[in-house]
Amino acid sequence: MGIWDKLTRLLGLKKREVNVLVVGLNNSGKSTVINHFKSEEERSTEIVATVGFNVEKFRNKNVGFTAFDMSGQGRYRDLWEHYYKECQGIIFVVDSSDRLRLVVVRDELDLLLQHPDVTGRRIPILFFANKMDIREALSSVKIAAALGLERILDKPWHICASNALTGEGLQEGVEWLTQQIRELVSNK
Amino acid sequence: MNAFKRDKKEEEEGGGNPFQNIEKTTVLQEARTFNDTPLNPRKCAHILTKILYLLNQGEQLGTMEATEAFFAMTKLFQSRDVVLRRMVYLGIKELSSIAEDVIIVTSSLTKDMTGKEDLYRAAAIRALCSITDVSMLQAIERYMKQAIVDRNPAVSSAALVSSLHLTKIAGDMVKRWVNEAQEAVNSDSVMVQYHALGVLYHIRKSDRLAVTKLVAKLTRNSLKSPYAVCMLIRIACKLLEEEDSNGNSSPDSPLFEFIESCLRHKSEMVIYEAAHAIVNLRRTTSRELAPAVSVLQLFCSSPKPTLRFAAVRTLNKVAMSHPAAVTACNLDLENLITDSNRSIATLAITTLLKTGAESSVDRLMKQIASFVSEISDEFKIVVVQAIRALCLKFPRKHSVLMNFLSAMLRDEGGLEYKASIADTIITIIEENPEAKETGLAHLCEFIEDCEHTSLAVRILHLLGREGPRTRQPFRYIRFIYNRVILENAPVRAAAVAAMAQFGATCPDLLPNVQVLLARCQMDTDDEVRDRATYYHSILEKQNKALSNHYIVEGLQVSVPSLERALHQYTLNPTETAFDIKSVPLAAVTPADENANKMAANAGGMLITPALPGSKAAVAAATANTVTREETYLEKLRAVPELANLSISLFHSSDPVELTESETEYVVRCVKHCFPEHLVLQFDCTNTLNDQLLENVHVQLEAPDGYHIVRSVPCARLPFNETGSTYIVLQYPDELPASVGTFSATLKFLVKDCDPATGQPDSDEGYDDEYMLEDVEVTLADQVQKVSKTNFGSAWEEAASTHSELEDTYSLSTMGTLEEAVRNIINFLGLQPAERSDKVPEGKSSHTLYLAGVFRGGHEVLVRAKLALAEGVTMQLTVRSTDPDVAELVTSTIG
């Protein structure tokens, strides 16, 4: 990045643009979450299982987000890593009603954290304990414990319970992420 | 827009190709900027262009490189720049077959194909269909169906054409889109209608009745799109041809009526298609032909060059089958001889040549002579080819034509052109013994001043082969020796080899040849000196057998195999000497096949046939594809149970069908002959989509003496796949017992399964079997063809070294000598020598010479004297290094 770019960034003259990566098991609600962030007219009415990935754009508090919404199916999870390097934030969506697969979630999270392109970077991770509306859903505290989030010491992280169908909890989460990214940029 | 303008200006200033100096590694390096944020769309599009340029120049990317570039490219989906996105689609298509995990872009492309941006939709469909595989297709089926009936014609066409491509991987699924395709046929867009018809036809083409119905319906409806009408004409033709070959053609078929009515269509394209169809249909009578030819005739004088070209090209093609009709256009064709478009002119002339009577040959040749110097080599070659056809048609005209060719030879011209002339002269010499001496004389004269080394080498080789057997061999020596004095090293080497042929075959020339060869031993070039020394010392021995083996016949083994065998030998040091018998023999390819291959190899360039040990020969042989045996051997080696078979696969047969066509299981058998073993390879195809076969093997009842060593089953045979099962047998000790009939049954375990997924319904299966046709093991399966350049001397020599058997047969079922010759060759599987497989017209007796090697390395030479008398009588003489083999040959005939 040239000096001029850095300067304009520091002065906040240029709009901030960031890339975030959206991961999590299939059916956890990633695409539904992202869809909710988009403006009314851009929103899709129907969400189908993602194959590969989709790029979506939305804005929050003057930050432009480019979200790589990855597919969570087993056979595509290996492909997430191709997109680690360029992302400045990670949104990790968990289906809090799917107790059975929490161990799988933990495995995938560990793989992510140990990846050379992620480990050692101060990259903020936002967890959504999604589908909180379902009766047997675990609380965000229980999810955090089950995933062992307390082990993450070198990265800012945050977990909030959400319902992607109504949008409940989503705003809180993304505001946290926006704040983190602003801080990171101005500390650069 | 701006960018276009600038580029154009640069071009005018002679800026040249801006991509001339780009290099793969640099460009791939640059492609890493695709990962940058924020993106610079202009820059990225430029880099993508370079990648596409490189790929289209034939640059190869490795899987890793391609995958890395592909994933970098996927990040460009974050840009909303339309130009860049469309470049990305192109990039996806190009890399889809090389990179891994390309399905990663499935959702992104589906979004674009269903989105609001029309500029994306069609291109996204095409890209999507190139990355998708069968397992993904179900997920996009719904979108494809919608796209086919989309209101935007570009989208609809893209979906239809992509469906056509998809039939290759998922024919059954595309069949389910028939209703959508049906709807698209009614589209107002000419392209959509055309593409939709293509898809509909493809879906139904295996169902004759359905196609007939489709055509009947559409011919009544009068399609709007001329493209679609053209296609309909082609489909109708195909139906007509099928009717004819099934023997149920009706004289006034509505299909033919339809095609004929298209001669009056308002679109020229359709008119031409109809005329083209009619002249090419086998059933067309001369009455029906007339209107089509008049249309073509009319086109011949059209102001549009494309129409003139199409017309004359069509007439040229049917000149042989309908000479009378084409002659009717002679006047128009003669006008086209001077057409400013040289393609048209050349086609016109060659058409006239084809239809001309023997009497008009002289006049036409004069006419060509007047302009042949004005046309480019490419068209001159077309003319040469026409002359070649003419020579074969009118053998008596060979001197006029040969003179003409030699005049052409003397003119300026590139290698390809000169080679085609020399080739034609050589063909004439070979087909017509009377033309031989004149032909050789022309070639001698030509090499006096020939700037093409490869051609001079080839002609010298021919002189060496044919010269010694002419009436006055000494005449050629002077021409050949002149080359030694005047030419470059490769030509000198070839001249030395040619002289040695004279020395070996003509005893009275030997002293002179030896003197000349001795002089060549002082040559400055190593190869020339080596050859001279080699030939000189062999000839010095004056031993007929020696010179036959090492000068006249040369190397019989396949050179690439020899190279591999020698390499193998050097890797494992051993005490025993290298055995050349263990090297597979060079496959003898039929002459025309060879010519085709050469034409394909080097665009009509001549390649020198094997001079013993010459560099050119090695190059030619390695350029040739490996032998059939080599290819099979590789496959056999990959089967662990067969790996320890002897390394030398001696001969592999053509595949033999053991089932009728269109049965549940298709089985073909290839017989592989090893020195001591016979391996039967059964290639089985399962055509039932509701069955999975397991443990597929063949049960064989072998004739006495054969011993079954092992059977290798095929573990799994899913629907639509071909798998192989093998049986290894040991040949009987007694040779006569090796010829016999095996009865065979296919045995397997059936598991019923779901046709859609191919998954078995349960783990339980049941045994089943399927009767196959008998497998015959013949003499021909156990011999390899060998081509003898000089059969006479080999035969003579064998009189003292081989055992001989003779017998007389009456082949009462054969009506002609040709038939007898063909049958004997097929039956014995040996290679005819001295072109003795061609029976001169009008003769009542003929001698056929055959040569080959029996497994185990025993040479077999056969002379069959045939005479026509109430059937054909044959006196067969066999000379072989093994008396048992000779016995086998005489006993199996009869």
Ligand SMILES: Nc1nc2c(ncn2[C@@H]2O[C@H](COP(=O)(O)OP(=O)(O)OP(=O)(O)O)[C@@H](O)[C@H]2O)c(=O)[nH]1
């Ligand atoms: N009840 C409930 N259902 C939800 C919620 N979020 C998403 N869903 C549903 O969960 C299903 C899967 O949602 P997606 O957004 O497609 O899930 P995904 O994580 O993108 O899945 P993949 O693309 O396959 O990796 C859909 O049927 C959603 O309607 C939620 O908060 N509550």
Ligand SMILES: [Mg+2]
């Ligand atoms: Mg999704």
